[in-house]
Amino acid sequence: MTPLACLLAPLLTACGGGSTDEAPLAAPDYRLTVELPQTGTLCVNLNQNDSCDAGEPAVSGTAGARQLSGTSPTLLTSPLLFIPADLAALTLTHPAARLDGQHLTPTPLSTLLQTRIGEGVPPAQALAKVLADLAPLQPGQDLAALAQLTAFNQALAELALAALKDAGTLPGMSASERQRQIWLGLVTLLPELGQHFANSPELLSLQPRFAAVLKQQQPRALITASGVTTYSDGVDYLLTSEPADHPGQDASLKQSPLRYRKLDNQGQPLPDSATQWDCVEDLNTGLIWEKKLDDPDSPRDLHRAFAWEFGNYHPLQDELDYACPNGEAICTTEQYRQWLNSQQLCGIQNWRLPHAQELMSLQHFGSLSQQDGQIATLDVRYFPDLGTGFNGFDGYYWSQTLTPSRRLESAPLSVIAPLFWGDDAGTDYPTPVQTPDDTNALQLRLVAEVTR
Template identity: 30%
Template sequence: MKSKLTPLMLALSVAGLTACGGSGSGSGSSAPEIITYTVNVSLGSNDGLVCADSNQNLMCDTGETQATSTAGNATLTSQNIALLNTNYILTQSDKFSLAAPSAIADNAAVVLSPATTAVVGQLMRGVARDEAVTKTNNALKTGLKLELNASELLTQAPQSLNDFSQSYLALWEQALTKSDNTVALLTGFTEQLQAIATASLENTHLDNVDEYVSNALYWDRGFPMTDTGVVTFAENDATGLTATVAAFPGQDADFGLDVTQSESSDGHAGFKYVKLDVQGNELAADASEWSCVKDQQTGLIWEKKLADDSVRSGTYLFINKPELEREYFYDEEEYVDELEYASCDNTEGKSDGICSAQQYVSHVNSLNDGAGLCGSTQWQLPSVNQLESLIHFGQAYSDDETVVGIDTAFFPNTFTEVYNYYQTDTNSLLNAAYDESKYNWTIGFAGSEVGTSDSMSYCTTGQDCYGGAEPVRLVVIGEKE
């Protein structure tokens, strides 16, 4: 039988000759250079076992690169470049303590602190790195009433955060005695960072540990969502049917909280709300005056919009950024002052200079001589997921025959102009390639735009900035019912 030299056999033969110096000239090839990657970790006054948490379980497992710190410093080294692309954690007595996001660059200096730990918590919640740093920085600035530089948050440990760091670590130590679900605790504490920071100033943070832990474990069940509010059925061209359609099984109205919790005194269909007075006390469902609404499905507390011309009016529109950070944007054939679209320009003497969403947040948190609204000073713009939890897809027409995708018995005075979407603090990349402005997701609640998400730009620098003004509904991260 003849032997045929296939391309694969030829390649293997050549490889073998090369490996053995088969050409007869010169010596064998030199060994490849071994590269060692290094990360320098600073822990402040803390010591323990530091590791690259490659599986993100907040534990230093066998096989993960690790080192014991000395005098608050540790050096991690590995021949695997993955060392530069994973989070780093500190464990003490086999319990998670602090974390920091990946170094990215070789021989980089990494700081582990409560601030960087919160950034990791945001990353574990699915937030992009830059946004995670911004959210953490803003929560600490607001909660501690400090000026902080977001660009330094990952590389430095500001002395202004020393007291908070000690308070946070004491709180974390107590939290670990109540639950060993460190992933849930970390992501939950990250969501409550601003409230924890404020409580630390008042030295009440340890008093609230049960609340913080309870919230974190409750949210870990998955973000608690409401149902859609759809309680009618469709068959071919017929809609609004009140009975299950055998020919078209599995419709929305057959399932969920809208079926199992359909009692309507506390909210239409499966929605479940309770009215709150200005101090945050619960009111009867038929109360004629209330200031806020607590969603008993999600634990979120929402502000009620007013039917007047004040800054809390349901028709009041805000630009996203404060006036000092915006310039102009292009509208058709001319550049327009962005503030022309904000309601503060149209309510002279009534706005108190509150033109941006950020200014409105500060205003609400300072109401009632600093007591805030409904007993809270932790009001903020909602995330896109939080705001979506209010959407009522089955809402009927209101008195003015405008579709409003929210339970108007609890949320009256919702803005009804179709193309004015409510603002969120969730960044969006939609259209970002067209100019240098930033974008946030917005959610529609009126007309044909109910439940529609869009992207709102806000002006920071440059004239090619397509900004605008939109309504706002603030939220407080509440606790489980």
Template identity: 30%
Template sequence: MKPQLTILAISLALAGCGGSGGSDTSASAAPTYTVSGTITAQNIDLQSQVCADINQNYMCDSGEPSSTANANGEFSITSTKKSILSVPLLAQVDAGIAANSTSASASSYAYIAAPGLQKNTGNEINGISSLLAGYVADGLTVTEANSKLKAQLAKSGISISGDIQDDLSASELASLEQNIVSTIKAFKHSNRAFMLAQLSAKFDKSAADYVNGVLTNEEVVAFANFLEGELKAATALNDTGVIRYFSDIDDTQDVAEPQSSFPGQDAEYGFDKTELNTNTGNGFQFAKLDANGQVLADDAAEWSCVLDQRSGLIWESKTDDENSIQHKDRLLALELPGVVTPYDQDVDLATCKTKGDQVCTTQDYVEHINSINLCGKSDWRLPTFHEFYNLLDFGETETNSDGRAYGLTYKYFPHQTAGIDYTSYIGSVWNQSIIYNQYSNTAVDGGFYYNEIGTLGGDRGYISSLEIYSGDVDSSDNYDSYQFPARLVSLQGK
């Protein structure tokens, strides 16, 4: 693996070299990229701001490439950031929030979206494109999003030939398009990615018919409120798992009792204390699931998945069998459809090369686990940064063969990765945390920065920024970057 210096080390090295050193100061103009298209949503002001959602928080932030559409809804965005072609495109519209909500968290703006399609021209933003974007926000590829949405439409007798993004303004989709935009405008919560993903997955399960006819405001708000409830259930935080106290009298060992001389410690607060006092746990509520997704007895000796009853997320169980594709230490190259293509040298070092199979990247692994319908689910994906961090148990005392404490609750997650030698923050697994707000003048063209979460021993919860290579990196001039195992997640009820 190519050694990677920290930004501080690089700065010191340059200082030691005396600075200028004959470097080439000539500058050529940075290349620019353009993405254009049309807002075609009904009953909104077409002269709306449109932005490329670089940080993918589903709102137009200051500094993100943007423009204002003309009276026909036509827009064009130009930027030196190539990612404008692959990130969601958002149209900022008036939410009319005063009529629907007095919530302090409500925004006066709503955002309809289109997934990044790598298209310079011909992009279209409306309610139907927002459904596709919602599925992509939940980890699906555009192709998978098309399949999901077509299946939902088929239930209402609507058949779209070809890709839906090429027929977003079809007359048979007019009612659905308008109802989706109205529902997005009724959202009160700021977690827009989750809300949009839930709307995509569940509009066909609403008591109101989203496809045949325009809904009343009451029907729209009722379903928006239902999705708000789904958000509350699915984003509840676990506690830290810390149930013991540091003692300033004997600092060689934690103690079970609160310390009056050292007040305000973690164990005095939250679910940890409440559940410890009632002998029900350490701030987590897990359930073991069988291969069909049915809840097992808590003392079951074998299980396939783990349900986090606080967050509503279902986690894949790993195995200690080295011949299994679900082995805890199976290494994968990172692949995030539409964002990161796999780097050849990382693929060459993946476990698939020694096992002789084709599951080499994180996307290969996602597709494999979905193909076997693990625990009755087919929406498995890499977790987000926050989803995985919420799973960490800082109170776990069970250790691995190297004497390092596990980062996840051992009773439910007995098979945890041991990590790899070239990073000190061992026990890492892949998540989706590609970041764009870090810069180094030594960064490799085509590389990305990534937030790695340490999960073992003293590094539990430690976050390190690593440079990950993509398929755009010249492999003839660079070594490999990183390969980690993956632990996939699914949402309960989907």
């Protein structure tokens, strides 16, 4: 049949059967209408940083509608960034359009939605959660509803700006870092804000409550010291003074050293010489950490690994089977959290999954300690409980911090897991969750905040 088709091709073309008269395919043209909320610049933030860079589709001017167009589909798959001309105003973001011909308006609510998506929450699920949080305001059921809540958006902006201008809120951070923490705090407080606004259409009276949320969100500086107290010349890393040709080393920064205190099961301090303790208090951050047991019959066993469960995220059956091959009753991070709180370990009932930054504050980068022939980057004088996990992931610990960093590897949802044991100790790793082809179970160390 192939030779026959080749012979007939010229005849078919001659009698109109070919395509020589057709115009070449034109490059697609994607279009968006974007609304500048005030004077400033709005761009399609291709690299998802905090600036509108050269090469990114952008428009500038006073408030009003503008057109964006381009031949690349990234116009529709990248979030929007609005940078106001007034440096004291709020930078706003908006989720990617996803569809051609959309009319998008960056607002405080769209920024909260993009904040959730940036933390690794799937867009549809993130939107559903935001709309549920706003239920008292009776929003619509789609993305456009966020721009239609004009009065609430204005009240959100006033609350965020008040926090941004308060020098006592999140001190020691850059303006961009403070804005990010403010948006994260508003995400946490959104259900309460929605209910309050429905009863009394203002939010500034909640400023003290919001400040408390921000303080709890970032209670203290978590980067206190690296634990490195010796110097290196590139060969010897145990020098007692800094070589002139290798200046600026950690040991010269004179940071507060890593400092811990042992606690008994009632949360009372113990001397460093104590041989039995249940919790460890970090004297730099004020955080209290559970200590594991070497007891295979206890959920606190140092060798136990768990399936990740947090908030609305629940593990797949494959993950449950992987974490609990023998049908253990306490199998997920959430089940363990509830169990540990019921035990009131160290007199504490508010144990929680730590943020990745909180776990990383435990990293002892100057550690020379070893367990089973591998470097251990926990201070083993207080945390002698590094165990082995599953499938080569020994010394990895779950956090509650989501990341989208492995989406190109077909892992749309990953959790940052710091590593404290082995050749790569001192690093962290995005570990896929809710991914059928990549099931994981990691170790777990819960944290609590206690006011003394």
